[in-house]
Amino acid sequence: MTSKRTISEINERIDNGEANIYTAEEFKKLIKKGDTPDFEDVDVVTCGTCGVMSGTAAILNFIVSEPGEFIRAREVYMNGVPAYAGPCPNEWLGSVDVILHGTAHSIHDENYGGGFLLKDLLEGREVDVVVKSVDGKTIRNTITIDDITRGQIIGARMAFKNYTAFTNPNAEPVSSIFAAIPLEGNLRGLTFSGCGDLNPLQNDIPHNAIKEGRKVLLNGTVGYILGDGTRSSAEKPNLMLSGDLTKMDPYYIGGFKTGQGGEIYDTVAIPIPVLNEEIYNNLLITDDMIDLPVADIKGRHLPLDNTDYDKMWTGHDLRPQYDRNKCLSCEKCIVEEVCPTNAFVKGSLNIAHCYGCGMCANYCKNDAFDMNTGDVDLTINGADVNVPIICRQSDRLRANKLSLKLKKMIENREFEL
Secondary structure, three states, X not given: OOOEOOHHHHHHHHHOOOOOEEEHHHHHHHHHHOOOOOHHHOOEXXXXXXXXXXXXXXXXXXXXXXXXXXXXXXXXXXXXXXXXXXXXXXXXOOEEEEEEEOOOEOOOOOOOEHHHHXXXXXXXXXXXXXXXXXXXXXXXXXXXXXXXXXXXXXXXXXXXXXXXXXXXXXOOOEXXXXXXXXXOOOOOOEEEOOOHHHOHHHHOOOOOOOOOOXXXXXXXXXXXXXXXXXXXXXXXXXXXXXXXXXXXXXXXXXXXXXXXXXXEEEEEEEEEEOOEHHHHHHOOOOHHHOEEEEEEOOOOOOEEEEEEHHHHHOOOOOOOEEOHXXXXXXXXXXXXXXXXXXXXXXOEXXXXXXXXXOHHHHHOOOOOEEOOOOEEEEEEOOEEEEEEEEEEOEOHHHHHHHHHHHHHHHHOOOOOO
């Protein structure tokens, strides 16, 4: 007989302090140690992922002038980033409704975009706003997060079930959204995305527990699943999510520079109630069981070889160790140039802004950064090669932290399944 339980039964166990709740990291460690809890001993597993999620947009409303100063906005720029006016025209009100794309780039600097702008807002920084109206006026103002009367994130394609690794077998460097800077040729580096066995959709492949309308944590605050995301498929699922921007934690969202300009990263945690044995069995998957295709970054869909997430993450460091004594304050700092999140500025590492991508350790000429990001053995065009992992576009540390926050919220009955 197949064992089953309902969400109401699990919630009752949580209320009584009897529920066994694990983060995905805790649960997978037990599996790898050979101490896998039985079905009866697991009520909820909180799973998380953090990565570049290009489908992120924000819908914002804020006041830029006194009523009657202009008819309605035709163009809006926030720190030079275009924020598309509408859909509400707000005639003569002095306020604007805009849709800001996470992938939009500043007209002044393509490496500054929507992700960096939203982080700046959430960290309390002032943002310059320029409105060009349909009646030919230009309105200039400065706003902060406190001036946002309504702000909502809608992610059209989020929490995708891991992804693909890329390398460059070609002779010339290739610029791509899948590398922090143009990826050098002749197989000199590998970049990848995906949090492996922590990922919510990887742990609930048939969507037995992850359903439309269910609550999640999106960048640190409660959000909701709107349904499947754009380009979602059974093989490569992703979700459409939404949450209140103004309540989000800036630690979990931000900008990420790529070879094609600024992108945006988000962090998502989703609880998986263990309702039946099928859900439980799906949770038993570990990094070494999850295939990771390796593709030519120039072709993107041209398979070269296959590896797995165990080789990407196991035994590797999640953050760099910075030795200031080795920093020679170069006139042109390569780490400042390549750091995707601008965590390293003027000889100082802001660890709260660090994403653990590994670029600093792989590019610093003075070895001021110590970080084991690993390498992988591949067979490409019949030749065995060892390729260093030089850039991660996903962050397991943030994924783990948000999963742990979600676990504690459930235990404290601040988040009901």
